[in-house]
Amino acid sequence: MKPKKKKLWHRIKQDRFAYYFILPTLLAMLFLHLSPIVQGVYMSFLKLNQFTLQQYLLAPFIGADNFYKVLIDPHSPIRIGLFEAVRNTVIYTIIVTIGTLAIGMVVALMLNRKFFARPLVRTLFLFPWIVPTYVTGLLWGIIWLKQGGLVNVMLADWLKIIPFKPSWLSGPNTIWAIIIPTIWRYWPLSMLMLLAGLQTIPDELYEAADIDGASPWRKFWMITWPMLRPVWFILILFGLIYNTYSFNIVIMMFGFGAGYPGEWGDLMMTNIFRNSFQLWNFGTGAATSVLLLIVMVAIVNVWFTYFKKSEDLR
């Protein structure tokens, strides 16, 4: 036992330079990442609202009552709101993740050929991704306007596809009103990554497939898609995380940063934010975010395990 300990100490001493280098980061991580998370978890067991805010961590300890309110209590308004938020977030995350990947893939394939002014076209395609997300929210808030919005003007006045001007920012249409701008904002990133991936695939694979007389469809599923595996693994992973935590676009679109997104537009983040900073229920807000974190860790783990397993199979 003793020699091993000595060896460890020796190694620490030898690499002390590295410790000096990570020290500031370590401190920042401890005080501004770890400590808030621990406090957040603890807060989820406290009755913390605007009356008990002054006591903070000494606020009444109520055990799992916050979780009961959030998950089980049939009379709690928070639970009803949360159910809608969870449903919307699931729909939103799945459609946005798949949508960005699909559009990004199609455009990346188109851009992977040589044609006139290709760098310019690629750069122009990146434009939506450069627009800040809060601007995206405000902009699409104007585009979805019932009377003057571009969508209604195009569909009803110019193309005459629909006989009336529907309301996009209220009712069940809202879910589309938040999905489409998010896909619009994020697909260029997928395209960029997939394009970089496409350029690493050796041409010989396609030449060999051509000799075998494979159809383009088959070539895509047998060569392109498997070769892009590391790219879409990362894209789906980060898509799941970031879209579940999506906030800016949705909150800015409804009432231009002041409104409630409605029962079909409310996401987890907007729900928790409203509970915490507008209704001042910090306890239930913290409880909801703890639950969200647990679900997220589970999802990421499942995705990693699936990926590892299928990697081993290959």
Place this chain on the structure above:
Amino acid sequence: MLAFLALTLLPIGWMVYSSLKDSTDIAIGKVGLRRAGRDVLMIVPERENLLIFTADGGLNRYHAQDLSKLKHHSLKTQATSYLLEDEYVWVASANRGLVRASRAKLALVDEFKFPLWGIDMNKVSTSYIKKQGYDIFVSLEYKDFDDVLRFDVRQLKFMKLIKGAKSQYFPEAAKAVIKEFPDVEGEIFSEARDGDVLYMGTGGGRLYKYDLNSKQIVAQALLPQGHLLVRWHNYIDMWRNVNFGLYLKNSLIICGFTMVFAMIFATFAAYALSRFRFPGADIFSNAILATQMVPMIMYLIPLYIMFVRFTIMTGIPVKGTYPGMILIYSAWFLPFSIWILRGFFAAIPKELEEAALIDGCSRLRVFWHIALPLAIPGIIATGIYVFLTAWDELMFAWVLTDADTMTIPVGIRLFVGNYQNRFDLMMAAAVVATLPVVVLFFMLQRHIVRGLTAGAVKG
């Protein structure tokens, strides 16, 4: 593919287009730009010709006999009023100030901006102008604007503002006279009598010649259309309507310092992680990755209460200060920066540093003189990316800033709310907020794209 490109860029075009429109037009869905009204404000007989001045700044000379056009020049003004002299035409307008035009040539001579600040020029409905001695007096119809501007013709400059003198100098300002006439379309805005002939100009830009003997209209003409109202002025008004300059400054300060601090700490940490296999390195790098999974709001709730409590306990303000925001942002962007920078350091060959170590260089010198210069492009690209992401951050800023330290995403919401609905100014502000991002991104596009895609392609 070009069609898809057009569809992709359409919303951005709509944003820029909306920023040049009128706020009401955006709300009601009027797609085209409005044209300036060509109401005939003044008709002056001039030997065998007529001088006709319209509300869109149109200076016209028409033949009096058959009302045919001889000359047309548009000053493209809004809320115009005219004062005619022997040699010059003085034009008071909302968007161009006081303009002097030559009467003979009907062309611009010079223009003088009003010494006014804080007036939303798109909302000025009318202007008034009159002359006494060597002074020209101008006033505007705008909310409760009650002052008169005095312009000295000999010195050609504006003198001191005369406060609250509008009703004294322009008693007719309160009255509005609407005249109508049989067989004349629209309201009559101006008329002029020349012998037995009466000339009438209407709101829609029509001109009639009425013979008083035969009691009938002998000729009529339609004046040239007004110019398109492109509201460039939105880009000036947005700075006055809300305190956008302050928000821009706050965003620049907070994001700039965040970028610097995050890059300093991240460079050290990333170098340590990529060069040393020290005990705890795995835990540390896994912890960095794990922070990306934690929802932002989970930090925000405790941080908010910590900030408030800290100020109560020590009296040092943290919430709503630059250092507080910079601290939070730097910490928040650290893990991501370390992760990207680690890739850049890993790409630098180790042999160079090993050789230097054998030659007797200290660890610090090796880092400072060999590794750091090679990593500078990567550090700049990552720094810019951090800047852009901080520029885009709303949730922390919403809760942790106050009126003096508000950043753009928080402040831009004030254009539309309880007191006003200024979609046009909001879109102008959105364009202004997007511009720095576009410029930075395209300057460093290659580096950022390489930094982002490198990790993904390697797997």
